[in-house]
Amino acid sequence: MSTASSFSDAEWAQQLAAERARREQAEAEVAELRARLAAREQPPAAPFQALHTQVGALVHNLRLGVVLVDGTGAIQYVSPHFWRLFGLEPVAGPPFSEAQLAIGTAFADPEAFHTRAWALHTAGKTVLGEAFLLRDGRRLVLDYLVLDEAGAGRLICYRDVSRAHRREQRQRLLAAVPEQSPNPILRLAPDGELLYANPAAAPLVEALRAAPAEVLPPLLALAQAAQQAPGPRELAVAGQYYLATAAPVPGQAATTLYFSNINDRRLAEEWLGRQRVFYESVLEQVPTAVAVFDDEHRYLFLNAAIEPDPALRAWMLGKTSTEACARRQRPPAVAQQRAAAFAEVMRTGREVQWEESFPAADGTERHAMLWYRPVQGLAGTRLVISLAIDLTERKRAEQQVVQQQEFYESILNLVPFDVAVFDAEHRFRFVNPASVSDPEVRRQIIGLTNAEYFALRQAKHPEIGLQRDQYFDLAVRTRTDVTWEETRTDRRGRPQLMVRHLRPVFGPDGALRLVVGSGIDITARFVAENLQHKVQEMLREQEAFIRQIVDALPNVLYLVEPKGGISFSNRSFNERIMASTHLATELQSETVAREVADMRAFNQDVLDSGQAEIREMPLTLRTGEQLYYQVYKQPLRRANGQLGVLTISTDITEVKRARQALERREKQYHDLVHYSQALICTHDLQGTILTVNPAIEQLMGVPAAELVGRDLRELLPPEHRAIVQAYLDGDEASLPQPRVISVLTHAGERRYLNYYTYRVTEEGYPPYVVASGYDVTAGVLAQRALRQAKQEAEDNAHAKETFLARMSHEIRTPLNGVLGMATLLHKTPLSGQQTEYLNAMQLAGNHLLSLLNDVLDMAKIAAHHLQLNVVPFDLAELLRGVGQTVAALAAAQGLTLEVRTLPGGPHRVAGDAYRLHQILLNLLANAIKFTEQGRVELGAEVLAETPEALHLRFWVADTGIGIAPAEQGHIFEAFAQASADTSRRFGGTGLGLAISQQLVEQMGGTLALRSAPGQGSTFSFELHLPRAAGAVVAAGSNLAEAQPTFERLRGLRVLLAEDNYLNQWIARVVLEHWGVEVEAVSNGTDALAQLSAHDFDAAILDIRMPGLSGVEVTTALRALPDAARAGIPIIALTANAFETDREAYLAAGMNACLVKPYEEADLCQLLLDLTAD
Incomplete structure (x- = not known):
């Protein structure tokens, strides 16, 4: 069905006529019905029944809401359309109540409806065409018909005329549109006759009348063209511009012309065109890069600042930013960043800003700040304006500013006086290390006021902070420098005098920018003046440097x-x-x-x-x-x-x-290469020799003309040619580190060269390599001889170490039996003479053991295998322990022994207490041995101390025979003594001082001697020892202690594996003495069988045994599935005294190591420690 706006005038007229005919037909039928009712004379019930039947049949098919009311006011009939018209539920009747037909609320103005309805009822006359408006916007017409003038009844008809009403309104509106339109409308006949013109077309009508020959032809041409292809065209009539559209009138030989005056638009377009040319010319000249994109990120405009090449700029129009980036060789990341920014602008409608960097055509790095800003284009299109500012120079300037700032800050950080910078609110903005050495504290106080800084540091003198605030206010108020002296205490509590200086710095507008504060320690005037001189000199140099930069601008x-x-x-x-x-x-x-x-x-x-x-x-x-x-x-x-x-x-x-100087230098370089004794040549990347200097001619014995053009590999021995080929095939042909290669001369001699290479690349020329070197044949041959000698020396040292290890093992094994038997004899009743013999035997055995240990120590030192074991210990306890060890020996010789310990204390340090004890014991034993009368002194003193360490001096002095100056030079050599007479008279191996010197040097000190014949000797050395934290271990004290007891060993079951019967018997007797149940075997195989089959609390395994060694037994035992037997404590029993051996045993799974000969207490204590759980 067509909408109202699509009807023509003829169609509107036809519809109105049909509606009018239907209405007249309904009125005629109602009149006929009324006449028929009036003509009949029947009883009241019969007429109404007949009337009801007739009216029902009549109105049932009409779109009328009909209500029939009798003379008494009772409602006798309601048509079906009435219920639908008012949206009521149908009710069976008659009769009908008024409540069932309550329709007043359906009207827009219920009160007005009721008033008018009552007026119609009281008037008692027929009234047609009363119009009412419903609440839902529909329009009704009420016909009130009096059926019987004598008061027999009423017929009330409601008709919905909303659609007809709207049609009439639209028709009136459409009819008024041309008359009220501000745009001209003309209707022309084919011959040019003017059929219609609205008021807005008056200027065109006047122009037609004034100049029909000029105005009419284009109008007729437009009308004629509309017959084929209607469409708008621009026309100029009487100095005005119009957009004209021609539409043929259906069914008539006429054409309607609709005009829109576009004169203002044309003028605006011309003005905009001129403005666009103007603005584009301006944008072409501005240094800012400007571009306009459409909603697909395609260029609509770009100025020369983006692309100076006009041809490329023209090509970019219509291209996407990604296509332009590819054409202009921008990195992919730049194109991706721009695409992401464009997408964000289109998505959010907000401006996006970012920085980007890319390499320019000249190879430099360019930096730019870009903006994408969304704008609304003509006809609602979405555009994006791009602005870009070149930040390259600013970046360089910022970098220079940063470098300058870092330069000045580095100077301020290096100056030896306090420097601080405050803002206008007296808050710290900069503090140099001379003011506050702790960098963490320096970071914390930035932004704090002076009062907050003193609170943070918990300063001892808060009045100093108040004084600084007062001087700060004075400097700002008077706008002058302020200087004062300040007394404080340094970190050690000593008084310190400072000169403080504040200088306010004001800006051009007079506002306070900052205050620079400085402080100089004038406690020592000379240091302060010297420091001031250096600072002034530095400032003068800086000022001169800046002046040179400014004056050097060319x-x-x-x-x-x-x-x-x-x-x-x-x-x-x-x-x-x-x-x-x-x-x-x-x-x-x-x-x-x-x-x-x-x-x-x-x-x-x-x-x-x-x-x-x-x-x-x-x-x-x-x-x-x-x-x-x-x-x-x-x-x-x-x-x-x-x-x-x-x-x-x-x-x-x-x-x-410079160009002239370059030419001179080029000649000098040529002369340098030509006359240099260095071997210099050039070759290309294929190995072809390009140039050689005379030194190479002389070395190779071949003229330069014969060498140039030859392959470099032809001059090398076969074993080097593959290396050179790999070097030529590599990506890098420069060797910054020297290498050695051999060449064959013309005479067949092999010469060794130490050479460098450097790859030279020049634009427009093929790359080549410069090689230089020296003949190092003599050095190579000498180095080979040196390596051979070193290898021989290392072999000799290894053989000596192996010999000592074997001899140590072979001596310690029987020595363990000798000393063990002596220990057991001491536990038996002995006569005085037997005791004396036994003591002599023990003394000889211990002397042999000491000699063996000294020899092994010298071997460890020579092989650099001696490691220091750093533990915490007490110095006073160590000194007393050393003195106690030799006290009996000194007393036996009638000497006075004095031990000077450190005052105060305790003095706990960290170091190798055992080796320090060994050094002092060696020196003290020597002093007692070479002193026949007088005294021997052992002492230590603190030379300097810090919270972290002590600087100590140790000495041993005696009143003995002294050492002649001629003998002091070799006194510290191994197996050396002052003289042969001394050796015969006092004995000894001469290893004690050599070992002591090596140990002192390994601890970081030097063993010194001060002596003269007959005046005694003093040995001393200095050490830096760190302070110890935590528990302190024993430091070799030999103070008398209670006889140890090992009753807790009683009841333990121990396996003893020892192939030497004597040593097995001694260990068994010692352990059984303390109640240990010992199971002894003589080889490793039996030991593993016993341990695998029986339960033991611990095992003592000799390392070297028939069958399986102690290490092999341990490895097999630890692999047993029985966790209890696999985890049994194992003590290694060995005659190998080297630390490397001990580490190997522990790594194999053994729990401890006991070196022969051992003390009874050491063995028992180990068992106690390992079985304590």
Whole structure:
């Protein structure tokens, strides 16, 4: 069904006529019905029943809401359409109640409806066409029909005329549109007759009447064209621009022309066109890069700042940013960043800003700040404007500022006096390390006030903070420097006098920018004055340095006006002009006059061509010296429209001189290569020799002409050719580290060269390699001989170490039996003579053991196998222990032994207490041995101390025989004594001092001797020992202790595996003495069988046994599935005394190691420790 707006005028008329006919038909039928009712005379019930039947049949098919009311007011009939019209549920009847037909609330104005309905009822007359508006917007017409003038009844009809009403309104509206339209409308016949014109077309009608020959033809042509292809066209009529559309009138030989006045639009478009040209010309000149994108990220506009090449700029129009980035060789990351920014702008509608970097065509790194800003285009299109600012120079400037700031801060951080910078609120902005050494505290106080800083540091003198605040306020208030003296205490509590200085710094606007504070320790005047002198010198150097930078700017810049005058110039120009006579016409020489004329001609050439040019031009000074400049001139239009010439000149005099110097240096380099004794050649990347110097000719015995062009590999032995080939095939042909290679001379001699190579790459030329070297044949041969000698020495040392280890094992095994038997004898009743013999035997055995230990220590020291075991210990306890060890020996010789321990204490340090005890014991034993009467002194003192360490001096002094100066030079050599007489008289091996010296040096000190014959000797050394934290272990004390008891061993079951019967018997007796149940075997195989089959609390295994060694037994035992037997404690029993052996045993799974000969207490204590759980 067509909408109302689609009907023509004829269709509207037809529909109105049909509606009118239907209404008249309904009224006629109602009138006929009323006449028939009036003609009949029947009883009341019968007429109404007949009426009901007839009316029901009549109105049932009509779209009328009919209500029949009898003369008594009772409702006798309601048509079905009535219920639908008012949205009521149908009710069976008659009769019907008024409540069932309550329709008042359906009307827009219920009160007005009821008032009018009551008026109709009371009037008792037929009324047609009463219009009412419903609440839902529909329009009803009420017909009130009186059926019987005598008051027999009423017929009330409701008709919905909403659609007809809307049609009439639309028709009236459409009819009024042309008349009220502000745009002209004309209707023309094919012959040009004007059939219709609305009021807005008055100017066109007047133009038609005034000039029909001019106006009518284009209108008729437009009407004729509309018959084929209707569409809008622009026309100019009577000086006005119109957009005209022609539409043929259906069924008529006429055409309607609709006009829209576009005169303002045309003028605006012309103005916008001119503005666009203007703005584009402006955008082409601005240094900011400007571009416009459509909603697909395609270029609609871009200025020359983005792409100076016009051809490429034209190509970019219509291309996407990604396509343009690829064409302009921008990195993919740049294109991706721009695409992401564009997507975000289109998604959020907000501006996006970012920085990007990319390599320029000249190879430099460029930086730019970009903005994407969304805008609304014509016709609602979405556009994005891109702005870009080149940040390259700013980045460089920022980097220079950062470097300058770091430079100044580095100076301030290095100056030896306090420097602090405060803001206007007296908050710290900078503090150098001289003020606060702790970097963490320096970071914390930045941003704090002076009071907050003193609270943070918990300063001892809060009044100093108040005093500094007062001086700060004074400096700011008086706008002058303030200096005062301040007394405080340093970290050690000593008084310290400081000179404080505050300097306020104000900006150009007079506002306080910052306050610079400094402080100098003037406790020692000389140091303060020296420091002040250094600071002043540094400031003078810095000022001179900055001055040199400013004065060294080479560019001369000035602007020449059209008449030749100079309107602008910089300092370099002024200095050069003052040093010449170019502006003093009367003083100009012929050379200067020619230079001035050439410069003016240059200016005119630039003005005539309108293009920038560069030339090299001379400048003659008053002194006659001639300088050369690279002069760049460019036309520059001033704001007043005048065209001047901007000149930027760079002094290239030094470049010319450098070029000449380069030529001289090139000759010098040539001479250097030619006359150098170094071997220098060049070759290409295929190994072909390009040049050689005479030194190579002399070495190879071949003229240079025969070497050039040959393959480098031909001169090398076969074993080197593969290396050279790999070197040539590699990506890097430079060897910054020297290498040795051999070559074969013409005579067949092999020479060794120490050589370097460097790859040279020059644009436009193939790369090549420069090789230089020296003949190191003599050094190579000598190095080979040295390596052979070193290998022989290492073999000898290894053989000696192996011999000592074997001898130690072979001596310790029987020695263990000797000393063990002596220990057991001591437990038996002995006579006095037997006891004396036994003591002599023990003394001899212990002396042999000491000698063996000394020899092994010397072997460890020589092989660098002796390691220090650092543990915490007490110095006083160690000194007393050493003295106690030799106290009996000194007393036996009638000597006074004095031990000077450190005052105060305790003095706990960390070090190798055992080796320090050994050193002091060796020195003390020597002193007692070589002193027949008098005294022997052992002491230590603290030379310096810090919270972390002590600097100590140890000494042993005696009143003995002394040492002659001639003998002191070799007194510390192994197996050396002062003289043969001394050796015969006092005995000894001469190892004690040698071992002591080596141990002292390994601890970081030096063993010194001060002695003279007959005046005794003093041995001393200094050590730096760190302070110890935590528990302190025993430091070799030999103080008398209670006889140890090992009753807790009683009941233990121990397996003893020892192949030496005597040593097995001694160990068994010792352990059984303390109640240990011992199961003894003589080989490793039996030991593993016993341990695998029986339970033991511990095992003692000799290392070297028949069958399986102690290590092999341990390895097999630890692999047993029975965790209890696999985890039994194992003590290694060995005659190998080297630390490496002990570490190997522990690594194999043994729990402890006992070296033969051992003390009974050591064995029992180990068992107690390992079985304590």
